[in-house]
Amino acid sequence: MSKQTAQSHMTQQNDLPMVAAVDLGGTQIRTAVLRGDRLLSRVGLLTGDDPLPKRILPRIFAAIDQALDEAGVRLDQIAGIGVGAPGPLNSRTGVVYAPPNLAGWHNVPLRDLLEQQFHLPTFIENDANAAALGEYMFGAGRGCTDIVYLTISTGIGGGVILGGKLLQGISGTAAELGHMSIDWQGERCNCGNIGCLEQIASGVAIARRARAAIAAGKGNELRAFALSHSALERSNYDESEPDPSTYVSARIVALAAKAGVPLAEEIVRTTAEAIGVGLVNIIHIFNPEMIILGGGVTQIGAMLLEPMQRVMRERAMQVPYEAVKIVLAQLGSNVGLVGAGALIYYNR
Amino acid sequence: MSKQTAQSHMTQQNDLPMVAAVDLGGTQIRTAVLRGDRLLSRVGLLTGDDPLPKRILPRIFAAIDQALDEAGVRLDQIAGIGVGAPGPLNSRTGVVYAPPNLAGWHNVPLRDLLEQQFHLPTFIENDANAAALGEYMFGAGRGCTDIVYLTISTGIGGGVILGGKLLQGISGTAAELGHMSIDWQGERCNCGNIGCLEQIASGVAIARRARAAIAAGKGNELRAFALSHSALERSNYDESEPDPSTYVSARIVALAAKAGVPLAEEIVRTTAEAIGVGLVNIIHIFNPEMIILGGGVTQIGAMLLEPMQRVMRERAMQVPYEAVKIVLAQLGSNVGLVGAGALIYYNR
Numbered sequence: 001m002s003k004q005t006a007q008s009h010m011t012q013q014n015d016l017p018m019v020a021a022v023d024l025g026g027t028q029i030r031t032a033v034l035r036g037d038r039l040l041s042r043v044g045l046l047t048g049d050d051p052l053p054k055r056i057l058p059r060i061f062a063a064i065d066q067a068l069d070e071a072g073v074r075l076d077q078i079a080g081i082g083v084g085a086p087g088p089l090n091s092r093t094g095v096v097y098a099p100p101n102l103a104g105w106h107n108v109p110l111r112d113l114l115e116q117q118f119h120l121p122t123f124i125e126n127d128a129n130a131a132a133l134g135e136y137m138f139g140a141g142r143g144c145t146d147i148v149y150l151t152i153s154t155g156i157g158g159g160v161i162l163g164g165k166l167l168q169g170i171s172g173t174a175a176e177l178g179h180m181s182i183d184w185q186g187e188r189c190n191c192g193n194i195g196c197l198e199q200i201a202s203g204v205a206i207a208r209r210a211r212a213a214i215a216a217g218k219g220n221e222l223r224a225f226a227l228s229h230s231a232l233e234r235s236n237y238d239e240s241e242p243d244p245s246t247y248v249s250a251r252i253v254a255l256a257a258k259a260g261v262p263l264a265e266e267i268v269r270t271t272a273e274a275i276g277v278g279l280v281n282i283i284h285i286f287n288p289e290m291i292i293l294g295g296g297v298t299q300i301g302a303m304l305l306e307p308m309q310r311v312m313r314e315r316a317m318q319v320p321y322e323a324v325k326i327v328l329a330q331l332g333s334n335v336g337l338v339g340a341g342a343l344i345y346y347n348r
Numbered sequence: 349m350s351k352q353t354a355q356s357h358m359t360q361q362n363d364l365p366m367v368a369a370v371d372l373g374g375t376q377i378r379t380a381v382l383r384g385d386r387l388l389s390r391v392g393l394l395t396g397d398d399p400l401p402k403r404i405l406p407r408i409f410a411a412i413d414q415a416l417d418e419a420g421v422r423l424d425q426i427a428g429i430g431v432g433a434p435g436p437l438n439s440r441t442g443v444v445y446a447p448p449n450l451a452g453w454h455n456v457p458l459r460d461l462l463e464q465q466f467h468l469p470t471f472i473e474n475d476a477n478a479a480a481l482g483e484y485m486f487g488a489g490r491g492c493t494d495i496v497y498l499t500i501s502t503g504i505g506g507g508v509i510l511g512g513k514l515l516q517g518i519s520g521t522a523a524e525l526g527h528m529s530i531d532w533q534g535e536r537c538n539c540g541n542i543g544c545l546e547q548i549a550s551g552v553a554i555a556r557r558a559r560a561a562i563a564a565g566k567g568n569e570l571r572a573f574a575l576s577h578s579a580l581e582r583s584n585y586d587e588s589e590p591d592p593s594t595y596v597s598a599r600i601v602a603l604a605a606k607a608g609v610p611l612a613e614e615i616v617r618t619t620a621e622a623i624g625v626g627l628v629n630i631i632h633i634f635n636p637e638m639i640i641l642g643g644g645v646t647q648i649g650a651m652l653l654e655p656m657q658r659v660m661r662e663r664a665m666q667v668p669y670e671a672v673k674i675v676l677a678q679l680g681s682n683v684g685l686v687g688a689g690a691l692i693y694y695n696r
Contacts (some may be wrong), residue, residue, distance in 0.1 A: 169635020314432020
């Protein structure tokens with residue numbers, strides 16, 4: 001019951017104890033000391049090309065110490081350490097299985113290693129679940145009890161809160177909403193499944209589709225746009241055929257779509273429709289009060305949101321469709337740290 | 349908390365109070381008096397072609413009275429009335445919205461009408477949710493806390509129990525697992541969505557696919573098999589081209605597949621693979637302890653279950669796949685009544 005009513009206690013930020021947070025990503029590792037969603041310090045480091053646990057763990061420990069120093073806080077003033085990490089991981093045992101973007105990680109007992117180092121209560125969650133909790137306690141989901149958080153960036157992740165409780169599943173791997181197939185006879189996803197939402201509508205998928213069209217000679221206008229907007233333009237200008245992978249990204253495709261490049265518009269529209277289909281599935285499966293959309297791809301704005309909403313309007317069952325509010329995430333780039341810290345408030 | 353521990357109290361059947369149950373279907377309406385999963389009486393009636401509430405409700409009331417009579421039980425010996433009804437409905441308000449197979453039903457306050465008639469606590473649920481609860485308390489799911497029930501018959505329905513609690517959603521319409529799209533650019537489902545699991549893998553879909561192949565002249569062997577196994581064979585024998593809809597059913601396709609008719613084998617295999625894809629999505633979304641498969645289509649047996657399991661093995665993420673048990677439902681044709689009665693034990 002303490003979990004279910006945790007949210008109501010969150011309104012008074014100053015009543016909250018301070019916590020340490022770790023946002024462990026494939027590119028960056030960030031640590032912070034927070035009180036609620038207020039950052040008292042923040043320390044970032046690059047994950048690097050060689051993130052073997054034995055190399056990276058001492059650096060995480062040092063970054064936590066540094067965040068404490070910068071906040072002017074002693075270890076015994078901290079209620080616990082919350083960690084958001086790439087899945088798959090088991091939040092119950094605290095073991096990180098083998099995230100595709102953390103090379104060399106295999107069944108790492110990250111929670112226990114942190115507890116041995118700092119002697120503080122430590123909780124670890126899939127990064128999307130942690131972000132969902134952050135938005136639920138401190139962001140767009142405040143005041144709700146049943147929310148689904150969907151983050152659409154490089155990949156697509158999900159976090160689900162039902163009756164105020166995080167949906168974790170029997171092995172702590174639930175809510176892998178990006179690995180729901182919406183195209184069962186389609187193309188294979190990195191995860192091994194076929195036609196996953198992530199395989200169709202992630203940032204990586206947007207860039208992949210653009211590059212394939214350019215490589216097939218169908219994207220001259222997009223290619224020209226991308227080259228003119230790319231930092232590589234000057235250095236590559238006189239090469240006959242630069243590799244599209246060096247200058248075409250999801251961000252460039254979004255800019256091209258806004259500038260009216262037809263191929264880019266079509267890619268954004270297809271992406272938006274696929275996300276809409278995923279949201280219809282989420283509405284039919286969870287009948288949630290609110291769906292919170294986060295991640296860089298949602299920053300495309302109306303060009304993405306309008307076709308997405310059209311698909312939902314056309315396809316979803318009326319009763320759950322009329323019940324759900326679709327909103328954008330509010331915590332921005334700190335969602336990983338705020339969510340990781342929220343794990344302490346949630347689990348106390 | 350009483351809900352979460354309800355299951356543990358269920359083991360001693362004789363300790364349970366008696367309840368009345370109504371299983372309201374598009375074809376049949378059944379009422380019963382039960383103690384746990386033990387039927388003390390059962391009364392069935394046909395829904396008929398004209399199931400307007402004002403006509404059918406007095407008949408339901410009479411059938412409940414008759415079930416009480418036959419069990420030799422007075423109304424004041426009954427703890428409550430549980431109702432399983434076709435969705436969409438709102439289990440919180442007790443209102444049945446507009447089920448496709450109950451013509452003339454529109455926002456019927458069925459729970460209140462029953463309470464006014466019998467002055468007993470009355471609970472109503474989507475039929476698949478009620479069945480899930482029945483299997484959880486008295487069938488294959490005993491001892492589990494996180495189960496997903498999927499019933500594959502005329503349509504495909506779902507019920508989800510998480511931490512011992514039924515997933516109901518904010519409007520009481522959650523767990524519409526049959527209306528999860530797995531083919532987002534596919535064909536339109538009756539529900540308005542596109543490429544729903546139900547549209548691809550239900551009993552109706554099996555028969556539809558067979559009839560389409562026969563109508564296109566590609567199913568001569570299946571047509572001959574169906575005619576020879578159909579009760580209509582004799583009466584239609586000398587007509588030149590009987591309508592396949594009069595002699596091809598999902599059951600006939602299953603028999604033909606077992607007899608080695610290639611088209612029927614292919615239809616069963618495609619159905620099985622689509623169900624497997626749906627189960628992979630369920631595994632990724634819920635990471636459940638157990639998935640319970642019910643409904644007539646599952647009675648096809650190994651020809652269905654083996655391709656389904658192959659797809660799961662090939663496509664699902666390893667950790668949640670290894671954690672889940674896939675089992676067949678145990679309550680058989682009484683699942684609707686047992687599940688409806690279980691609503692009383694669950695909600696007390």
